[in-house]
Amino acid sequence: MAFDHIIGQEIQRQRLMDALMQGRLAHAYLLYGPSGTGVEALAIELAKAVNCAQGPGEPCQKCPSCRKIQTLQHPDLHVFLPSSSTKAAKGENKKSEVEGRSDARLERRIALIESLAKDPYAPFIFNKNDYLSVDDIRGLRQDAYVKPFEGRRKVVIIAAADRMNVAASNALLKTLEEPPGELMLILTTHRMHGLLPTIISRCQPVHLGRLPEPVIQDALITRYQTDPDTASAMTRQSDGSLNQALQAMSEEGTANRKEAFSLLECIHGDHPLQIFEMVDHLTAMHRKTPVVEPLLDALLSYYRDLFILTASSKETMVIHIDRLDAMKDIIRKITMEQIEVGIQDVEEIKQSIIKNVHLQLALTVLALRLRGRRAQAA
Numbered sequence: 001m002a003f004d005h006i007i008g009q010e011i012q013r014q015r016l017m018d019a020l021m022q023g024r025l026a027h028a029y030l031l032y033g034p035s036g037t038g039v040e041a042l043a044i045e046l047a048k049a050v051n052c053a054q055g056p057g058e059p060c061q062k063c064p065s066c067r068k069i070q071t072l073q074h075p076d077l078h079v080f081l082p083s084s085s086t087k088a089a090k091g092e093n094k095k096s097e098v099e100g101r102s103d104a105r106l107e108r109r110i111a112l113i114e115s116l117a118k119d120p121y122a123p124f125i126f127n128k129n130d131y132l133s134v135d136d137i138r139g140l141r142q143d144a145y146v147k148p149f150e151g152r153r154k155v156v157i158i159a160a161a162d163r164m165n166v167a168a169s170n171a172l173l174k175t176l177e178e179p180p181g182e183l184m185l186i187l188t189t190h191r192m193h194g195l196l197p198t199i200i201s202r203c204q205p206v207h208l209g210r211l212p213e214p215v216i217q218d219a220l221i222t223r224y225q226t227d228p229d230t231a232s233a234m235t236r237q238s239d240g241s242l243n244q245a246l247q248a249m250s251e252e253g254t255a256n257r258k259e260a261f262s263l264l265e266c267i268h269g270d271h272p273l274q275i276f277e278m279v280d281h282l283t284a285m286h287r288k289t290p291v292v293e294p295l296l297d298a299l300l301s302y303y304r305d306l307f308i309l310t311a312s313s314k315e316t317m318v319i320h321i322d323r324l325d326a327m328k329d330i331i332r333k334i335t336m337e338q339i340e341v342g343i344q345d346v347e348e349i350k351q352s353i354i355k356n357v358h359l360q361l362a363l364t365v366l367a368l369r370l371r372g373r374r375a376q377a378a
């Protein structure tokens with residue numbers, strides 16, 4: 001099978017390999033699909049395949065070229081990732097503030113690139129302010145016309161290309177309109193709608209779909225040395241995305257599920273005052289690292305399980321099988337209708353939190369609303 005470092009996506013892999021072997025590779029690709037389906041990994045493998053010392057084709061993974069591309073340190077490979085700067089301290093003069101920001105930006109970018117080199121399936125979480133600037137793209141344009149140093153082709157990977165601002169997009173358009181012969185551009189995105197249509201139309205699109213559960217489970221066992229039981233439980237939480245499974249398996253993911261379940265138990269428990277303590281605790285946590293969105297996602301997935309248990313008692317379909325008994329306790333106290341409305345409530349609050357409403361207040365309203373529905377029905 002072509003590109004054997006890639007998990008799943010057999011048809012797309014083969015199609016790209018056929019194009020390479022027949023000398024019909026496009027000068028610009030847009031690899032798109034949900035996060036955790038392998039768009040970044042495939043971009044890196046494609047860069048290896050065009051430059052492998054054994055000749056164009058399946059990357060040998062052993063030659064200096066393949067190894068340098070794997071670590072993202074090949075002189076003919078350029079990887080651009082969005083990043084942002086933390087604000088420099090107030091009171092400094094303008095120049096050092098600008099320098100401080102660009103240093104912070106570079107530092108963050110290096111960390112993201114290292115994470116990508118270590119594992120192209122690793123989830124990277126961008127901040128709201130992470131973006132690709134026009135300077136990034138201008139640098140790319142200058143470099144694109146220089147002949148490759150070591151490889152056959154220069155490869156530029158622009159990851160999360162939807163995070164280009166308008167000026168950067170327009171600068172990239174110029175390169176896409178008159179591409180230098182030896183340059184291959186690979187854009188990746190999980191949010192196709194964030195790209196200008198003029199950019200999309202100048203790239204060959206390759207869509208990577210969600211991965212089947214057995215594929216994810218197998219990858220967790222063989223690549224990440226996960227024991228089969230954990231792999232099976234985490235696969236249920238993956239929604240077809242390997243990095244969602246990895247995220248669920250991480251310390252952070254485990255902690256989020258625990259907090260979300262405590263909140264759920266509080267809402268439907270016998271001590272309503274605990275809700276206020278819980279909300280204070282979550283708000284304080286969120287100030288350190290943004291946790292509320294993943295937490296609400298976890299809460300939604302618990303409501304989904306409650307729905308399944310109430311509607312069908314099909315335990316095989318439950319995601320959080322480790323909390324089955326506690327969930328059975330909860331469904332004794334609530335009705336199907338409450339669960340349905342609860343799901344809507346959580347979805348609604350998620351949207352308003354994205355719009356920056358007062359977090360503590362929003363969470364309190366949510367918890368009381370969910371609880372109030374319980375009291376009405378009881």
Ligand SMILES: [Zn+2]
Pocket residue numbers: 051052053054059060061062063064065066067
């Ligand atoms: Zn090689």
